Amino acid sequence: MDGSQILQLVASGLVTGSIYALVALGFTVIFKSTDAINFAQGEWVMAGGMIGAFLHVNLGLAPLLLVPVAVAIVALLGLVSERLAIHPLKTPSPMLLTLITIAVAITTRAAVMLTLGKAPAGLPSFSGNDNIAFAGITLPPQALWVFGITLAVMIGTHVFFQKSLLGRAMRAAAADREAAGLVGINVGRMAMWSFVIAAAIGAIAGLIITPLTLTSVNVGLMLGFKGFSAAMLGGLGNLHGALLGGLVLGLLESLSAGLLSSQFKDAVAFVVLLIVLFLRPAGLLGRASTERA
Amino acid sequence: MSAPLLEARGVTRMFAGLAAVQDLSFAVTPGAIKAVIGPNGAGKTTLLNLLSGFIEPSAGEIRLENRRIDAMPAHARVRHGMARTFQNLQVFGRMTALENVMVGRHVRTRAGFIAGMLRTPASRRESAAARAAAVKSLALVGLDGRADTQATDLSFGELKLLELARALASEPRLLLLDEPAAGLAMAETDRMAGVIRGINAGGVTVVLVEHNMRLVMSISHDILVLNFGRRIAEGSPAIVQAEPAVIEAYLGRDDDARADDA
Amino acid sequence: MDSPVSSNSVSRNSYRVFAVVWALLLLFPLAAPNNFILNLGISWFISLALAGSLNLLMGYAGQISLSHAAFYGLGAYASGVLSAKFGVSPWLGLCAAIVLTGVAAFLIGWPSLKLRGHYLAMATLGFNVIMSVLFVELRGLTGGPNGLVGVPSLSLFGYEIGADIRFYLFAWFVVGLLMLLVLNLLDSRMGRALRALSTSELAAKANGIDVHAVKLGVFVLSAVMAGIAGFLYVHLNNFASPENFDFVASVMLLVVVALGGTGTYWGPFLGALLHVVLPEALRAFADFEILVYGVSLVLVLLFFPGGLSGAIARLWRLVGRGAAR
Numbered sequence: 033m034d035g036s037q038i039l040q041l042v043a044s045g046l047v048t049g050s051i052y053a054l055v056a057l058g059f060t061v062i063f064k065s066t067d068a069i070n071f072a073q074g075e076w077v078m079a080g081g082m083i084g085a086f087l088h089v090n091l092g093l094a095p096l097l098l099v100p101v102a103v104a105i106v107a108l109l110g111l112v113s114e115r116l117a118i119h120p121l122k123t124p125s126p127m128l129l130t131l132i133t134i135a136v137a138i139t140t141r142a143a144v145m146l147t148l149g150k151a152p153a154g155l156p157s158f159s160g161n162d163n164i165a166f167a168g169i170t171l172p173p174q175a176l177w178v179f180g181i182t183l184a185v186m187i188g189t190h191v192f193f194q195k196s197l198l199g200r201a202m203r204a205a206a207a208d209r210e211a212a213g214l215v216g217i218n219v220g221r222m223a224m225w226s227f228v229i230a231a232a233i234g235a236i237a238g239l240i241i242t243p244l245t246l247t248s249v250n251v252g253l254m255l256g257f258k259g260f261s262a263a264m265l266g267g268l269g270n271l272h273g274a275l276l277g278g279l280v281l282g283l284l285e286s287l288s289a290g291l292l293s294s295q296f297k298d299a300v301a302f303v304v305l306l307i308v309l310f311l312r313p314a315g316l317l318g319r320a321s322t323e324r325a
Numbered sequence: 326m327s328a329p330l331l332e333a334r335g336v337t338r339m340f341a342g343l344a345a346v347q348d349l350s351f352a353v354t355p356g357a358i359k360a361v362i363g364p365n366g367a368g369k370t371t372l373l374n375l376l377s378g379f380i381e382p383s384a385g386e387i388r389l390e391n392r393r394i395d396a397m398p399a400h401a402r403v404r405h406g407m408a409r410t411f412q413n414l415q416v417f418g419r420m421t422a423l424e425n426v427m428v429g430r431h432v433r434t435r436a437g438f439i440a441g442m443l444r445t446p447a448s449r450r451e452s453a454a455a456r457a458a459a460v461k462s463l464a465l466v467g468l469d470g471r472a473d474t475q476a477t478d479l480s481f482g483e484l485k486l487l488e489l490a491r492a493l494a495s496e497p498r499l500l501l502l503d504e505p506a507a508g509l510a511m512a513e514t515d516r517m518a519g520v521i522r523g524i525n526a527g528g529v530t531v532v533l534v535e536h537n538m539r540l541v542m543s544i545s546h547d548i549l550v551l552n553f554g555r556r557i558a559e560g561s562p563a564i565v566q567a568e569p570a571v572i573e574a575y576l577g578r579d580d581d582a583r584a585d586d587a
Numbered sequence: 588m589d590s591p592v593s594s595n596s597v598s599r600n601s602y603r604v605f606a607v608v609w610a611l612l613l614l615f616p617l618a619a620p621n622n623f624i625l626n627l628g629i630s631w632f633i634s635l636a637l638a639g640s641l642n643l644l645m646g647y648a649g650q651i652s653l654s655h656a657a658f659y660g661l662g663a664y665a666s667g668v669l670s671a672k673f674g675v676s677p678w679l680g681l682c683a684a685i686v687l688t689g690v691a692a693f694l695i696g697w698p699s700l701k702l703r704g705h706y707l708a709m710a711t712l713g714f715n716v717i718m719s720v721l722f723v724e725l726r727g728l729t730g731g732p733n734g735l736v737g738v739p740s741l742s743l744f745g746y747e748i749g750a751d752i753r754f755y756l757f758a759w760f761v762v763g764l765l766m767l768l769v770l771n772l773l774d775s776r777m778g779r780a781l782r783a784l785s786t787s788e789l790a791a792k793a794n795g796i797d798v799h800a801v802k803l804g805v806f807v808l809s810a811v812m813a814g815i816a817g818f819l820y821v822h823l824n825n826f827a828s829p830e831n832f833d834f835v836a837s838v839m840l841l842v843v844v845a846l847g848g849t850g851t852y853w854g855p856f857l858g859a860l861l862h863v864v865l866p867e868a869l870r871a872f873a874d875f876e877i878l879v880y881g882v883s884l885v886l887v888l889l890f891f892p893g894g895l896s897g898a899i900a901r902l903w904r905l906v907g908r909g910a911a912r
Contacts, residue, residue: 131884
């Protein structure tokens, strides 16, 4: 295998890695604010793509126009899920919280399946179909959208949590619920916003990848799991870790599929997760002392 | 002067840049009752959690009978003769009082999963012995009449005694008590004092974290006073009570002490 | 799981009730009008092994496994492939099922359970996803998406155990034994350790219980039980197909265990009933099946954390108190 073929693998690995990074970001946002692993994250990614496809086919909206609409719808889904299923649990045990997100996940998937059907759906590329070639590799233009939007979301999330009032309030609530409550922050609301944001990020991920890979009701499971694996690799609870973990996982998957065997590509994420759990549960960027039982 | 049962050497514990316990060194004589007192936030609970293995020290050593235990997980320390109670009661609500105390016998019994599933004669004998030992433990604290009551049906005072009985069931050499008198009325406090004295007379060394001065002064041989994570005084009750640094740390505590007795 | 604070002790009574229930189950074949109903009864036994094992993990060890169907499938395929493709005796296949599920559970559980939080749930989700891929992709071994065919029935001393009253009695015996072992476990030293850590891990540790080791032991045990259920399944149906062992199947198990009631010995008996009956009842509304599971899980978790058995127990106590007056 020559250099340009490897570069091609790297490039496509970075594309899928960007999606994993976004999914990982969604997990991280909710983990930071509730200490829970949100099993519905992958289904929100699926919902974003499916709703986008539906809007395109039935309303003829151009992709760039329907993105905000689809994102808004899924963000609303996240809001409703949190209000109806999470918020009523007054003092949930971690197991209960995790179980509820599982329930939300399967309910979301079932709801989408019943309303939008089981068939795969697609979206046109956001800006045309002429492949871009450079340095011996070719990329579809959508790949650039993926890179660009992922970067924008990462930067936007970083800025939001560092600079905006709501973002800083959310960080405060995540760091110390009691203290945050004492200074007047509505801690329950902060959890709600984290769900809204995570759902929106998930939807964006689903929308930008669908032009490349198609979508269907079943994609949420794999994407969710791989995104979680990426989050663990980078360090759960670490925003930069989400980006790093996602890109590294994408690269590992792509390279192993190209150089070893493509049949078991999906197993890479699982193996990575096990290795992280065995060797360094805090992930690449996490602090080592966090997670001992 | 016999070798100390428990020793702390330069123990420090940081929490995000703040020292909850700072360079603490002290020793516990075998057979003694040592109280750890100090104003709120002095680091007493952190110290207890460090000694019992629920958190790790950032620096320093903890030795039990001259064996280093600071890296030893909490459950392993029980096997080495250390037991503890919890201030906010961690009783097993879905079990009877007797079953709670039988859990305390865990380190003195061995039957594993397979033996348990197969109900081997050895495991049955062991469980029967554990039951008998548990009854004795309950009797030591005066709860033998309540053995078959579900824990959630016991009164608060009885629950505090239950935790004590459970800790005793492992036959510890060292008992760490976390505010045993918290929430108890005066009569119950005196009963608790008597129980602790009795346990100590039976050869168990006791370290207790406590706010209730009545209890502390009446049963302790030795007192360690903490403030801001550091030792500010140590010695017999008489010495500590007269120590200016202690009085200063507790300035304004007189009113609180009276409220405790109400 | 936050059930209302009822006792989870095992008493003489528990054994007596178990003996009565199990004896009564011998009468079922007499009451069953046809072989289809009888096979539903056999399915109930298999579901009980699955629900019972998952309940040990969820209701007592407080952990979530999203791969119980994968262990189920691993047991089925292990014995099925060995007996169908390699002519190995199914009894050796049973050993293979036990070993494979046990080892897999150990490897996944050991790192996941060391950590606070619900990493086991995600790790098991991944495991199920991978196993589903393997069941489909290893066509040479497993027969791929169309399933594994030609799995022989069991035979004992030359006597074949076909899919009728013979298998019913066999399943009655095997699952009865498994549930008896579980009851014994709950009444033993390890059972007390398990019940202790289900209430307070802190206090369990403070009493010398190695919480990680106990959780791992329970996870392995529950995986092996699911594997044995798989062994029963594959030699009952002489067939195995990947779609019975996928993530959706794992979630369904989770849902019926939660619905039946976790943290009590009897919850799984109801859960197993739901596991057998619900798919039949919802057959007409196939597409809604998953929605029903999702919504009922939310409702149970929010309003009836003790599940059906918890609600029945509460009713029983209320009635008992009323009668006492």
